[in-house]
Amino acid sequence: xxxxxxxxxxxxxxxxxxxxxxxxxxxxxxxxxxxxxxxxxxxxxxxxxxxxxxxxxxxxxxxxxxxxxxxxxxxxxxxxxxxxxxxxxxxxxxxxxxxxxxxxxxxxxxxxxxxxxxxxxxxxxxxxxxxxxxxxxxxxxxxxxxxxxxxxxxxxxxxxxxxxxxxxxxxxxxxxxxxxxxxxxxxxxxxxxxxxxxxxxxxxxxxxxxxxxxxxxxxxxxxxxxxxxxxxxxxxxxxxxxxxxxxxxxxxxxxxxxxxxxxxxxxxxxxxxxxxxxxxxxxxxxxxxxxxxxxxxxx
Numbered sequence: 319x320x321x322x323x324x325x326x327x328x329x330x331x332x333x334x335x336x337x338x339x340x341x342x343x344x345x346x347x348x349x350x351x352x353x354x355x356x357x358x359x360x361x362x363x364x365x366x367x368x369x370x371x372x373x374x375x376x377x378x379x380x381x382x383x384x385x386x387x388x389x390x391x392x393x394x395x396x397x398x399x400x401x402x403x404x405x406x407x408x409x410x411x412x413x414x415x416x417x418x419x420x421x422x423x424x425x426x427x428x429x430x431x432x433x434x435x436x437x438x439x440x441x442x443x444x445x446x447x448x449x450x451x452x453x454x455x456x457x458x459x460x461x462x463x464x465x466x467x468x469x470x471x472x473x474x475x476x477x478x479x480x481x482x483x484x485x486x487x488x489x490x491x492x493x494x495x496x497x498x499x500x501x502x503x504x505x506x507x508x509x510x511x512x513x514x515x516x517x518x519x520x521x522x523x524x525x526x527x528x529x530x531x532x533x534x535x536x537x538x539x540x541x542x543x544x545x546x547x548x549x550x551x552x553x554x555x556x557x558x559x560x561x562x563x564x565x566x567x568x569x570x571x572x573x574x575x576x577x578x579x580x581x582x583x584x585x586x587x588x589x590x591x592x593x594x595x596x597x598x599x600x601x602x603x604x605x606x607x608x609x610x611x612x613x614x615x616x617x
Contacts, residue, residue, distance in 0.1 A: 321393070324386050326353040327365060331383040332471040332594050333454075335372035342456060391598040408601040409438040413452055414462030416443040417544040417564060418480070418588065423462055426612040427605060437601065453591060459602045461591040473597075474589040475606070478613040481562040482524055482584040485574040487554040498578045503529040506577075510538035510556030512547050520559035527584040548574075561586075563616065 330339040330350065340347045358365050365379035375383065414423060419441065430437045442449075442458065446465035453461040454471055466474050486509075491497075494505045503525070511521055516537055525533045539555045541547060548565055551558040552573045562583075568574045590606055597603045 320357075321390070323353050323357045323360075325390055326350055327357055327379075328383055328387045328390055328595070330354060330366065330373065331375055331379060331387075334374075334469050334471065338372075338454075338471070342454070387595040388598045391595045409440055410601050410605050411440045411442070411457065411459045412461070412605070413442040413444055413449045413458040415445070415449075415464070418561075419443065419462060421564060422613075422616060423609065426609060430604065430608060437604075450591065453593060456593070459592070459596065459599075460605055463589055463591055464586055466587075466589055467591060470594055472591050473594045474591045475610065477588040477590045477609060478616050479585045479587050482520065482559050482586065483562050483565060483569075484524055484528075484557065484559050484577045485551055485565055485569070486557045486577055487552060488572065488575055489554060490557065491575045491577060494577070497576070500528055500578070500580060503531060506557065507534045509535070511535045512539045512541070512550045512556045512558040513537045514540070514542050514544060514547060516540055521557070523586075524559045524584050528578065528580050 326339065326343060326345075329342055330336060333339040333342060336347050336350045336354070340350045343350065354365065361378070361382075363378045364376050365382065366373040366375055410427075412419070412423070412427070424439075424441065427439060431439065442452065444452065446463040449458070449461045449463050450465065450467050450472065452458050462477065463474075490509060494509075498505060511518065511533070513519070513521055518533060518535070518537060521533050521535070525531055535557075539547075539550050541550065544560060544564055547558050548560055548568060550556070551560070551565075552568055557577070558574075562569075565574060569576060590609060592602060592606065597606060
């Protein structure tokens, strides 16, 4: 059986679409279709059911993918890393949001670099859509995202939950009389807001979760990095909703104060995402396992 045909088959199985598989493989859609038909003729069985949007594997297709994919992934790993140095784990291409990746993920993964196994990192920052698209296209090996992907192409594992905190400089806390109760959202009206986007994604999510309402505010300062949002909040720029891990030191120093301590704080889940089957590759599996183990101690 032609390995090129099997590689095309596994890519279609994971992508759920001839068009998507063609883009991943750098082939035309007719070429992918022709290869799948050739493989089906060789096996004498249909491998996919054609639908209006994409394809669905038959039972035989699922069985073949289950048997073939791990071996193909291992062969691809050998082809990519070579045989010159058996001790080298290779280079991990990682993508994720800038703040969480910089503050949590990279300090954890850099511990792997000095273990004598030739580990290397290449890191890209981006939003969830960009990160997942790049992962699906093969530009990254491992992605961290708050969006859980659908379909068979990508596999997501929950990594950790991130608690969000409503903070401001002490002078703003004094102005509203200290810590609030959830029914006192009206006291925040008219106060300046620091956010990462004009749509106020963090503020809006917090208001919906805690106050069951929409914020009656617009961004006074909008800057696309949570670390810059924290800096603006410390300097008195306004209210901000931030991950607790990012502002915990500022809270302990008193540079900012939590305006509310709800019994059930808003949470956001991070996922570790890989292309399905690539955990058979040692450098990806090592990073995946290490991050899951390290994240247990994150708070």
